[in-house]
Amino acid sequence: MAQLTGPHRDALIEATVVEFAAVGYEAASLNRIIRSAGISKSSFYHAVSSKAELLDAVVSALIGEVRMRWSPPDPQRFAGRDFWPLVEEVLNDLADLGVEDRALQLLGRIFYLPAPGADDARIALLDRVREWVRQVLDVGVASGEVRADLPVDVLAAAAFGLLRGLDEWALAAPAEAARAAADAPAALLRSMLAPARPQNRRGTPDSMPFISS
Numbered sequence: 001m002a003q004l005t006g007p008h009r010d011a012l013i014e015a016t017v018v019e020f021a022a023v024g025y026e027a028a029s030l031n032r033i034i035r036s037a038g039i040s041k042s043s044f045y046h047a048v049s050s051k052a053e054l055l056d057a058v059v060s061a062l063i064g065e066v067r068m069r070w071s072p073p074d075p076q077r078f079a080g081r082d083f084w085p086l087v088e089e090v091l092n093d094l095a096d097l098g099v100e101d102r103a104l105q106l107l108g109r110i111f112y113l114p115a116p117g118a119d120d121a122r123i124a125l126l127d128r129v130r131e132w133v134r135q136v137l138d139v140g141v142a143s144g145e146v147r148a149d150l151p152v153d154v155l156a157a158a159a160f161g162l163l164r165g166l167d168e169w170a171l172a173a174p175a176e177a178a179r180a181a182a183d184a185p186a187a188l189l190r191s192m193l194a195p196a197r198p199q200n201r202r203g204t205p206d207s208m209p210f211i212s213s
Contacts, residue, residue, distance in 0.1 A: 009061070011037040012044070013106065016058045021109040025055065025116050052116040059110065059121040065103035070094070075135035083145035084194070087136075088186040095182050098170075108171045130160050137193070147195045155193055162188060 015036035019028045030051055034044050048054045070093065078086050098104050111122055134156035140146030146155065166185050170178040 008037070008039050008043065012039060012047070013058050013061060016054055017106045017109050020055065020113060025051070025113055030054070052120070055110070055116060056120040059107065059125075062103045062107040063121060063125055066097075066101065066107065069101055069103075070097050072132055075132065075139050078136050078139045079143050081143070081145070083140050083143055084186075084190055087189065091185050092182075108167075112168050112171070126164075130156065133160050133163070140193070144195065146193050159189060159193060162192065 012033070015033045018036065019033045023029075028051060030044070033054070034041055037044075048057050073086070073090065098108065115123065134152060137146050137155050137159060138152050141148050141152055141155075163185060166181075166188075170181070173181075
């Protein structure tokens, strides 16, 4: 993709996303992408040599654009009592970015397509996200804000699976439904990962008021 700049690069990214999102990886046509992008075949094949390389290059380019606008906080920032408010803030920032950022919108349209049989930039990104989630939860356990009765690796796998599942759902859901469920990721994560609150003798969490009879 470094061989293409400006409008040609943007047109190729748009055409690639539209083609892959419409028909999937296997049925995608390089000729249709080239025509839609309005570039010559020589320019195209000077930039990329195959469909797999094109998908990887486009995903990498979009990830790079998103990183220019947002990057995840250092896991150590989650230390202390502000753990859950910061989790909610990060998830809200990502939701807002998904509404405003064209690169993230394009990335979402092709991110969960079946892989072409080899690891690509999407797999590498998911691995980095999975490791970041594990580090954040490790800090949460140390701060007493995340349950410690299960190994951190188990908690991280559960959290990552939940976030990925909700992300896939939101990408396919109607916009109104996705907006209505904007608070779901933080609420579900907290209900799954926060330590259980102590129960009093009546079986009611101590932090919840009740009226004596």
